[in-house]
Structure formats: structure tokens, C-alpha cells
Amino acid sequence: MPTPPIFDGHNDVLLRLMKDTSPDPVARFLEGGGPGHIDLPKARAGNLAGGMFAVFCPSPDERADFTTARDMSNTPLPPELPMDLARRMTTHQVALLLRLEAASNGAVTVCRSAADIRAAMARGSLAAVLHIEGAEAIDADLHFLDVLYAAGLRSIGPVWSRTNVFGYGVPFRFPHSPDLGPGLTDAGKRLVRACNEKRILVDLSHITEKGFWDVAALSTAPLVATHSNVHALTQAPRNLTADQLRAIRDSDGMVGLNFATGFLRADGQMRADTPIDDMVRHLDGLIEALGETRVGMGSDFDGALVPADIGDASGLPRLFEALERHGYDAPLLEKLAHGNWLSLLERTIG
Structure with missing residues (x-):
């Protein structure tokens, strides 16, 4: 069967464009031919119809490249990020997304609701939902949250895999459980409540296990991990335990399959020769734990090493062909x- 239109729960295209030193990164995304997993031609070739476009602010002295590191058994945690630096990078990446939309002649749409996504997909426009991965740019009083919401923010991970004013992220360790530190701070609890009020999705993909349960106790919205896998199959702390998966199921939440090979392989290695069968194995596990209505894609394109058999967004049909062969x-x-x-986003962002 033809590959259905795909909405993906997580990509890091905006970070890649921020780092792009070409004369016009926006034009290169729209015209194609540059590096990276996603541009407009690759998306069209793979039937990628939309997704969560993440703003991520790397540490200036980051001590490891998490997209290519082969062994993450003891990767050091980056230090906290200064707010002024995070705001500059966040503003840059949000502006890039808005410029993509403005320059695309309708080929890219920044979407603020599930209805916006459906309308964009219906007219063949790439549907982009603004997401923030790590809230370092937001002050504890949440004033900047209002600014970002006005710019289109509809999804936020309070932490990436480092500490900030809102909570504690999961370090890159293997093998290890996600129980690697404290949970939400008081400011983090205020952030979760504010996101519920504004109908901003709260993403649990990078938070510690204690932080996960803090959100579960506070939030009135479905629990969502946009790009995580099954801990029982790959014992990376970014993956979800049976208890976490059960809580997501009980909240009628959602998990997006992460394509990062270190979260797919049983040995936790970042290797491009990881077979698509490992992706199928995790999808089987997620469906068994959550049911057929709470699982989707969360590729981590442009933010991770993905299986070479997928390669980039144009290779998405190969995964769906494998799933069809699998039954x-x-x-x-x-x-x-x-x-x-789309069902989850209707119940979260509206």
C-alpha cells in the first residue's frame, strides 16, 4: 500500500538551520540539496506531512556529540545553560521557522491547533508545530512563556538531558534506569500548571523518572513522550519503564518512536547499521503496552544517528513497508x- 501521510513527533531541523553557514539556510531547506535528514524535497519524497519542530539550545562547551557518539555508557552531562544565551538561540530558531513559513509560498505552515494541522496536510503544506526541548530560555516567572506562546509554541519539554530551573534531565547512560536524579522544582510545577492552562503539550522524553511522576501527579492533560522507546528492550534511561508506559496508557497519552539507534539497539550503541527490525521490535513493544491508538513516530531527525536503511525523511516509506510485511x-x-x-493533539493543544 502507499505510505500514508506521516506526522512526526520530534525533529531538530531548526538547530541544524541555525548552525548552517550557507548564505540562505531557509532557501536551502525549501530547495533541498543540503545536508541533514529533513528538507522540503526530502519530506515530500518520504510523505512526511508535518511534525513537531523543536527549538534546542546546545551548550557552548558540550563535551560530546550526541548525534554520532558510539558509546553513551558514561557520556558527561552538559552544564546548565545561561538564560541570555538560551534566549538568543531560541529567538534565532523561532525566527527561522517563521521565515520558513513566510518564504515558502504556502509550502510550510506553522500550526497552532490540530485543525491547523489537518488543513495544512489537506492542501499539501508541511505542518510545523513549534516545540521547545529544554526550557532554559523561559524565566521562573514564566513571562517569556507568554511571548513564545504568541509566536506559536504549543509543545514544551521542561528539560533536556541537563539541569535547569524547572527540573532535572536524564543523563546519557547505558545501561541504566531513568531514575537518575530529582524531579521538578517548584518553578517546574508552575510551568506544568501554566502549560495545562494554555493547552501547551508537556513532553516527558528527557525528564528523570521522578520528574515524570511529578508531572503525572500534577497534569490534567494526557502524558506524552514525543520521542522515547521501551526500556525493557533497550535499557537506556531515555526509554520508558513498564510503569511509565502504563501511566501514559491510563492517561490516554502518546509515545513517538525514537529512531536514534542508541535507543533502539539492545546493546545501546549508536550505529548506522542498526536494522529496521529493531524499530519494528520497539513498535511492537509500544503497541503491546499502550494499545494501537497511543503510538506514533518521533524520529529525532537532525538530532540523532538513525538507521542507514532509513537515512533521512525520504526513507520513511521503507519503515512502513517493513511494518506492512510484519503484518x-x-x-x-x-x-x-x-x-x-492528530487525535492526541486535539486533546491537548486543541
Whole structure:
């Protein structure tokens, strides 16, 4: 069967464009031919119809390249990021997304609701939802949250894999459980409540296990991990335990399959020769734990080393072909491709 339109729970395209030293990174994204996992031609070739476009602010003295590191058994945690630096990088990346939309002649749409996403997909426009991965740019009083919401922010991970004013992120360790530190701070609890009030999705993909349960106790919204896998299959702390998966299921939440090979392989290694079968194995595990209506894609394109057999967004049909051979029928493939994400977003951002 043809690959259904795909809505993806996480990419790091905006970080890649911020680092792009070409004369016009926006034009290069729209025209294609540059590096990276996603540009407009690659998205169209792979039937990638939209996704969560993350703003991520790297540490200036980061001591490891998490997209290529082969062994993450003892990767040091980056230090806290100064707010002024985080705001400069956040503003830059948000501006890049807005410029993409403005320069695209309708080919890219910044979406603020599930209805916006459906409308963009119906007219063949790439549907982009603004997400923040690590809230270092936001002050504890949450004034900047209002600014970002006005710019289109509809999804936020309070922490990346480092500490900030809102809580504690999961370091890169293997093998290890996600129980690697404290949870939300008081400011983090205020952030979760504010996100519920504004209908901003709270992403749990990088938070410690204690932080996960803090959010679960506070939040009135479905629990969501936009790009995580099954801890029982790959014992990386970024993956979800059986208890966490059960809580997500009980909240009618959602998990997006992370394509990062270190979160797919049983040995936790970042290797491009990771087979698509490992992706299928984790999807089987997620569906078994969550049911068919709470699982989707969360590729981490442009933020991780993905299997060479996928390569980039144009290779997405190869995953869906493998799932069809594995026995997934057309209705399930449609749910995994976009149906489940759109249903979840209707229940979170509106």
C-alpha cells in the first residue's frame, strides 16, 4: 500500500538551520540539496506531512556529540545553560521557522491547533508545530512563556538531558534506569500548571523518572513522550519503564518512536547499521503496552544517528513497508503515521 501521510513527533531541523553557514539556510531547506535528514524535497519524497519542530539550545562547551557518539555508557552531562544565551538561540530558531513559513509560498505552515494541522496536510503544506526541548530560555516567572506562546509554541519539554530551573534531565547512560536524579522544582510545577492552562503539550522524553511522576501527579492533560522507546528492550534511561508506559496508557497519552539507534539497539550503541527490525521490535513493544491508538513516530531527525536503511525523511516509506510485511494492516499504519498524533493533539493543544 502507499505510505500514508506521516506526522512526526520530534525533529531538530531548526538547530541544524541555525548552525548552517550557507548564505540562505531557509532557501536551502525549501530547495533541498543540503545536508541533514529533513528538507522540503526530502519530506515530500518520504510523505512526511508535518511534525513537531523543536527549538534546542546546545551548550557552548558540550563535551560530546550526541548525534554520532558510539558509546553513551558514561557520556558527561552538559552544564546548565545561561538564560541570555538560551534566549538568543531560541529567538534565532523561532525566527527561522517563521521565515520558513513566510518564504515558502504556502509550502510550510506553522500550526497552532490540530485543525491547523489537518488543513495544512489537506492542501499539501508541511505542518510545523513549534516545540521547545529544554526550557532554559523561559524565566521562573514564566513571562517569556507568554511571548513564545504568541509566536506559536504549543509543545514544551521542561528539560533536556541537563539541569535547569524547572527540573532535572536524564543523563546519557547505558545501561541504566531513568531514575537518575530529582524531579521538578517548584518553578517546574508552575510551568506544568501554566502549560495545562494554555493547552501547551508537556513532553516527558528527557525528564528523570521522578520528574515524570511529578508531572503525572500534577497534569490534567494526557502524558506524552514525543520521542522515547521501551526500556525493557533497550535499557537506556531515555526509554520508558513498564510503569511509565502504563501511566501514559491510563492517561490516554502518546509515545513517538525514537529512531536514534542508541535507543533502539539492545546493546545501546549508536550505529548506522542498526536494522529496521529493531524499530519494528520497539513498535511492537509500544503497541503491546499502550494499545494501537497511543503510538506514533518521533524520529529525532537532525538530532540523532538513525538507521542507514532509513537515512533521512525520504526513507520513511521503507519503515512502513517493513511494518506492512510484519503484518500491520492499513488502518493501523494510518494510526501510526498520523491518526494517533492528530487525535492526541486535539486533546491537548486543541
